[in-house]
Amino acid sequence: MEFIDEELLNYSEEHTSPEGALLRKVNRQTHLNVLKPRMLSGHLQGRLLAMFSHMIRPNQILEIGTYTGYSAICLAEGMQAGGILHTIDKNEELEDVVRGYFAEAGLQDSIKYYIGHALDIIPTIEATFDLVFIDADKINNALYYDMVIDKVNQGGYIIADNVLWSGKVLEKYRKKLDEDTAALLAFNKKVHDDERVENILMPIRDGLLVARKL
Ligand SMILES: C[S@@+](CC[C@H](N)C(=O)[O-])C[C@H]1O[C@@H](n2cnc3c(N)ncnc32)[C@H](O)[C@@H]1O
Numbered sequence: 001m002e003f004i005d006e007e008l009l010n011y012s013e014e015h016t017s018p019e020g021a022l023l024r025k026v027n028r029q030t031h032l033n034v035l036k037p038r039m040l041s042g043h044l045q046g047r048l049l050a051m052f053s054h055m056i057r058p059n060q061i062l063e064i065g066t067y068t069g070y071s072a073i074c075l076a077e078g079m080q081a082g083g084i085l086h087t088i089d090k091n092e093e094l095e096d097v098v099r100g101y102f103a104e105a106g107l108q109d110s111i112k113y114y115i116g117h118a119l120d121i122i123p124t125i126e127a128t129f130d131l132v133f134i135d136a137d138k139i140n141n142a143l144y145y146d147m148v149i150d151k152v153n154q155g156g157y158i159i160a161d162n163v164l165w166s167g168k169v170l171e172k173y174r175k176k177l178d179e180d181t182a183a184l185l186a187f188n189k190k191v192h193d194d195e196r197v198e199n200i201l202m203p204i205r206d207g208l209l210v211a212r213k214l
Contacts, residue, residue, distance in 0.1 A: 003164070003167070003207075013044055016043065019043050022105055023046060023073060026040075027043070039067050040070045040071075041135075045161075045208070046074040049071055049075050049133070050074040050078060052131070053074070056130055056156075057130075058079055058083060058129070058130035058156075059080045059082075059130055060085075060128060060131075061083070061084070061133070062085075062127075062133070062148060063075060063087040065135035065136035067091075069087075071133060073101065073105050082110075083110060085107075087113050088115075088136075090116060091115075095113075099113065127151070128156075129151055130157070131157050131158075132148050134159070134160040149196065152213045155213065157210060158211045158213070159210050160187070160208070160209040160211075163206075165181055165206065166206060169185055169207075187209075198212050199211040
């Protein structure tokens with residue numbers, strides 16, 4: 001399900017700051033060479049993540065789900081000088097190309113890139129975060145949330161992608177609930193009910209859930 005008319009989406013993209021040469025390259029090379037390129041955040045969402053980062057000015061960022069590095073590069077844009085973005089992905093096949101993109105962005109010293117299962121890696125990272133971006137296996141969203149919430153600084157943010165799951169969260173599609181959709185329904189409710197945060201579910205692209213720790 002597309003949430004916005006294609007012409008309006010095009011118009012919005014035309015009136016949004018461009019991606020920049022490296023991000024355009026990452027986007028294009030991912031579409032040419034990597035499986036499931038739809039997973040990449042893309043122009044509009046990438047600019048939104050960068051805008052959030054400029055607004056938050058994070059010192060420490062955690063990203064769960066690097067893929068080809070597009071969103072990491074966007075999130076690093078607003079990071080404070082000397083800040084660190086920690087990003088985790090279990091797909092070791094993308095490692096060399098992603099490290100190459102981070103180096104091209106001049107981010108090799110400010111991005112710590114971990115290869116492995118996020119459930120194993122997160123407890124090993126000794127930091128507290130101003131911004132966490134959850135964008136990996138949706139079935140574990142609630143677990144990731146529980147693992148990071150105490151490591152998010154007061155006033156810090158957790159952003160989760162794909163929370164509308166192509167519209168499958170709607171009641172009318174719930175007769176045959178697959179496990180990812182069930183997990184996302186539980187996750188969205190959990191965050192909404194959590195008194196430690198205030199949240200907004202933004203119907204942008206596939207749905208972004210933004211929570212601010214009180
Ligand atoms: C939607 S993509 C991330 C897209 C990226 N954040 C972007 O916007 O360009 C999801 C990524 O999560 C990774 N992933 C899935 N399950 C994981 C897990 N349990 N631990 C670490 N990475 C995982 C996949 O290998 C994939 O690269």
